[in-house]
Amino acid sequence: MIELTSPGIYVHVPFCRTKCAYCDFYSVTDCDIAERFLRAVETEAAMRGDEISGPVGSLYVGGGTPSAIDSELVSKIPGILSSSHGLESGAEVTVEVNPDDVTPAMLEAFLGGGFNRISIGVQSFDDSELAFLGRRHDAAGAAAAIEAARASGFERIGIDLIFGSAGQTLDSWRESLNRALEFDLEHISCYQLTLEPGTPLGERMLTGEAVCVEEEVQRTMFLETSSMLSGGGYTHYEISNFARGEENFSRHNMRYWLRRPYLGLGPSAHSFDGRVRRWNHRSVELWLDALQRGERPSAGEEELSGEQVRAERLMLGFRTLLGVETVLLKEHSGWEETLEELLEISLLRIEGDRVIPTVEGFLVADQLPLLFI
Numbered sequence: 001m002i003e004l005t006s007p008g009i010y011v012h013v014p015f016c017r018t019k020c021a022y023c024d025f026y027s028v029t030d031c032d033i034a035e036r037f038l039r040a041v042e043t044e045a046a047m048r049g050d051e052i053s054g055p056v057g058s059l060y061v062g063g064g065t066p067s068a069i070d071s072e073l074v075s076k077i078p079g080i081l082s083s084s085h086g087l088e089s090g091a092e093v094t095v096e097v098n099p100d101d102v103t104p105a106m107l108e109a110f111l112g113g114g115f116n117r118i119s120i121g122v123q124s125f126d127d128s129e130l131a132f133l134g135r136r137h138d139a140a141g142a143a144a145a146i147e148a149a150r151a152s153g154f155e156r157i158g159i160d161l162i163f164g165s166a167g168q169t170l171d172s173w174r175e176s177l178n179r180a181l182e183f184d185l186e187h188i189s190c191y192q193l194t195l196e197p198g199t200p201l202g203e204r205m206l207t208g209e210a211v212c213v214e215e216e217v218q219r220t221m222f223l224e225t226s227s228m229l230s231g232g233g234y235t236h237y238e239i240s241n242f243a244r245g246e247e248n249f250s251r252h253n254m255r256y257w258l259r260r261p262y263l264g265l266g267p268s269a270h271s272f273d274g275r276v277r278r279w280n281h282r283s284v285e286l287w288l289d290a291l292q293r294g295e296r297p298s299a300g301e302e303e304l305s306g307e308q309v310r311a312e313r314l315m316l317g318f319r320t321l322l323g324v325e326t327v328l329l330k331e332h333s334g335w336e337e338t339l340e341e342l343l344e345i346s347l348l349r350i351e352g353d354r355v356i357p358t359v360e361g362f363l364v365a366d367q368l369p370l371l372f373i
């Protein structure tokens with residue numbers, strides 16, 4: 001069982017060259033202020049040094065698109081945070097990239113700066129699906145980026161894929177999964193397309209256009225994903241995440257699911273100190289202005305009640321293979337009958353003192369907590 005006692009740090013790099021049709025992450029397309037952004041990250045890290053106690057076990061530089069700006073700037077981030085908080089030896093240090101930004105020089109800069117894990121936003125190996133999603137790259141570019149990352153010396157490579165967009169078939173999805181399997185990657189994330197209000201795809205859905213496949217097809221795609229990747233040697237350890245063995249689980253994301261402390265730096269980043277959750281200004285200007293005034297760039301915070309903490313532990317636990325401790329269910333009257341039924345229909349299973357979701361259980365992971373609240 002993974003024990004992650006040290007905290008993590010997330011840095012949100014808020015720049016993208018273009019906006020993808022489905023994405024509602026905060027980013028801006030003007031990359032000219034990248035240097036100013038980096039100086040501000042350094043200021044924020046120093047200012048918030050007291051919010052988590054280091055050294056840090058994982059650092060994740062995501063976005064936005066870290067590879068959209070000068071790689072020499074991005075490669076300074078591990079060093080900056082090592083100075084402000086300390087990095088454990090063997091810490092997981094991840095950078096996210098877009099396939100069409102990747103060059104050998106960039107990869108060398110990232111490795112030299114201390115990154116030891118790379119996450120590549122492939123999304124699909126089908127050109128028409130990539131065009132539908134509004135991605136800048138094509139399938140050949142995605143394959144070239146993976147090969148370049150391996151050739152440069154990255155030993156931990158992960159890719160993201162998306163399933164469920166309109167026009168995608170079960171066969172074309174299987175094709176993408178088979179291509180992914182050919183690269184012998186350490187980590188594969190497979191996200192179901194979600195339609196967020198305000199995104200181009202979200203707007204198109206409101207006009208009545210079919211922008212994703214039917215629910216039943218999505219369900220089949222999910223089960224097929226689990227079956228194909230498990231058959232290929234991957235552990236399906238979280239609803240959307242697959243790894244070659246526990247050593248390749250995303251330690252950074254595990255911290256979120258286990259409710260471990262993490263510090264979020266950059267516009268829109270969220271932090272959690274084990275008790276209080278805080279979130280930064282979403283707008284890069286407001287975030288920069290606050291730091292320039294010598295203030296923490298916090299836009300709000302909340303502390304959950306005991307009952308909310310329990311609900312959150314159920315919600316996060318049912319997302320992963322770690323499941324939840326049986327004792328957590330016992331606070332709900334009638335829990336035994338409910339658990340019995342869920343075991344009977346194979347949505348849950350018991351392992352020692354924990355209740356673990358099955359693959360079918362992952363499909364309804366958002367509903368399982370409600371049965372014990």
Ligand code: SF4
Nearest residue numbers: 016019020023063064
């Ligand atoms: S999906 Fe990634 S690259 Fe596309 S707009 Fe969102 S953050 Fe930027």
